[in-house]
Amino acid sequence: MTTNNQYWDESSEAISRSDLEALQLDRLKLTLQHASLSHFYKKKFSEEGVDISSIKSVRDIRKLPFTTKQDLRDEYPYGFLCVPKERLVRLHVSSGTTGQATAIFYTRADLETWADLLARCMYMAGARPGDTFQNLTGYGLFTGGLGFHYGAERLGMLTIPAGAGNSKRQIQLMKDFSTNVIHIIPSYALLLMPIMSEMGIDPRRDLKLRIACVGAEPYSEEVRRRIEDFYGIRVYNSYGLSEMNGPGVAFECPHQSGMHIWEDAYLVEVIHPKTLEPVPDGEYGELVLTTLKREGMPVIRYRTKDLTRIIPGECECGRVHKRLDRMQGRSDDMFILKGVNIFPVQVEQVLMNIPEVGNNYVIVLRQENNIDNMIVRVEVNDKIFVEDMRQLQRIQKKITHDLKGELLVTPQVELVEPNSLPRAEGKAVRLIDERKF
Amino acid sequence: MTTNNQYWDESSEAISRSDLEALQLDRLKLTLQHASLSHFYKKKFSEEGVDISSIKSVRDIRKLPFTTKQDLRDEYPYGFLCVPKERLVRLHVSSGTTGQATAIFYTRADLETWADLLARCMYMAGARPGDTFQNLTGYGLFTGGLGFHYGAERLGMLTIPAGAGNSKRQIQLMKDFSTNVIHIIPSYALLLMPIMSEMGIDPRRDLKLRIACVGAEPYSEEVRRRIEDFYGIRVYNSYGLSEMNGPGVAFECPHQSGMHIWEDAYLVEVIHPKTLEPVPDGEYGELVLTTLKREGMPVIRYRTKDLTRIIPGECECGRVHKRLDRMQGRSDDMFILKGVNIFPVQVEQVLMNIPEVGNNYVIVLRQENNIDNMIVRVEVNDKIFVEDMRQLQRIQKKITHDLKGELLVTPQVELVEPNSLPRAEGKAVRLIDERKF
């Protein structure tokens, strides 16, 4: 499949814009015909009077109705299915935090497509057959685990299905098998740092790590820089969601200037979350995706709730696939404090830019005397002498000042000792909202 | 691949004994040549003066040296490897309870062989393409999880990678997706029973379960019968170990009279654990296995420590592949009490034959005044009225009597209320040895 050293799939990656759009149109039409076999789209298309034959260009997708998470919930389990159940070989379920589960189905061809997209992502970042890949995320129903696992095997890496947790063994495996590529969530990459130091392991000296694939939770550029510095690696951002297979939707190239979204497999739109109208490239809005190569379960104009923008201009790598900017968070993650919209990742950006700040923090929202307060509890780094009150006051003042500058509200900043905040081996809990509504 | 309704792989399953032995001899010779490329066997064969050309029949395997778990530990990580590292795509590691890890490597061809063997096992038990398969075991480095997962997808079942734990969701998934085939460890199958009852789910009425694939821990025929009765299914015993890929080494056919070991892939011997000489079919001894189709890492005459026997005679299903009896336990599991050798599974056999006994128990060994005592703590079932002292005394007496008859030592039996003993969502802890040695 590899015809030169740059591309995993040259025909898809080195395609011209016009060829890509022609391909998209063909696949969109097929997708719509196929989707109309499902209970949900059959009904939806008929109710909304959708005429597939009126789709003459990819821009005509705007004539089609949106699909939401709630639709997926309402149609659980089989309402989106477009093939006989006998043709399915995989099912992922997300239970969601809000009750009713959603189900995602895969045919054998879907698993092939998905694995191939992930191989393409990692190959683009520099992973090669013969590398050792260690998967430090959970397996099971979470699509990130099996998604990267299949992609790594397809690429031809020696794949270690380490799973989540068991930190000392993780580090030992990296050492014993000269792991080159890892898949890890950012908060776990931070958590491993002090454990490596305790074990006397200097990753730059003792390990062969080159590449980290990182996704699954919003995190800031500053945390990326900290991870890259500590491990001596390049960290590549990954974007995906189970409704679109899982990871493998968009990934960074070596220029690390946004995530190329694989437009041969997904049709991308960014809309204004209120007006639902498209916003121009460069402007932030809600990401909307349509599957172009899904057999078991096509999804049309899916409102991801993820807030991002298309980065305008061309990438130096030459790929025409548009680039998504770092996710600002999900519209669900945003909280409102004293009338101001705030994303937790904004707090992180500020904190991680301050060298005296350690790797862990938590935001607590609390109502006192009918006034909402934001408490930001921050670990200082292990070079700070915690008995030096004057220094601590100076750091506290600096953090408060910088946060106010970014958020326009004044938080109450509490400094705590290094490694004293609770740590999760899974996704980090960054926000605790104790307010009553 | 399926040419009729009975076999997944007719050429391997419906083979005659003489063709099978000819195939084994060919593969054994290839395996030995290939193995001698590894650091370990190169040295071993040279030290022991092994002459591969002297192997004229499969019985000549007795001229070859054994391989032990300790050899795998000593040669960690790459001493058994027979191919360039670049050809590997998977690695499983078992940390073992006793320190130094062991590593098992797989090429792409090895993963194919392994998945195909598991598909063959499940197909033999009655699983068919289009069935829904729910994998209730952990994934990651444990070979049971990914092993069955790949086998189920290869067979063409809709595979739900549910993973371990999360019991209510497991049951909900079984219901929502009409799960037909499950892979589960026996103690978890017992643990789910009261939870189903709490949820108001009667598996015979509300679920579509037909087949459970069960392995990974020793358990008794009586527990199988309890699981079959409660769920209204057939339970098939599975045998495997990571040194031989993982599961898929031996599996029961619908006659449930021993596990057919796939002799086209594994050469089987049963030896006396002290003399190391072969024992005749029908006699118990230690199972010794040689891989015949392994590319990345052949293993010759591996001493599994598992105690079993070859069941003599022919199976009614017509397959010539020999049948292994239920594992009596690992030689490691055996404990000695007052000079008597006891396997925990012997205790289980006695307990589960007594209808008043519930589904959970634990054996505690304790030294008091220099005397070893065995305390057997047993849950009564939920039909027993726990205030009825006379009835409880009668049950206690009965258990003590039956255990003494089987074990020849008198245990101290303590009855406890249903669902009051600690439960693990992973492997059950059945033995607590508090003695000092």
Ligand SMILES: [Zn+2]
């Ligand atoms: Zn690029």
Ligand SMILES: [Zn+2]
């Ligand atoms: Zn049989």
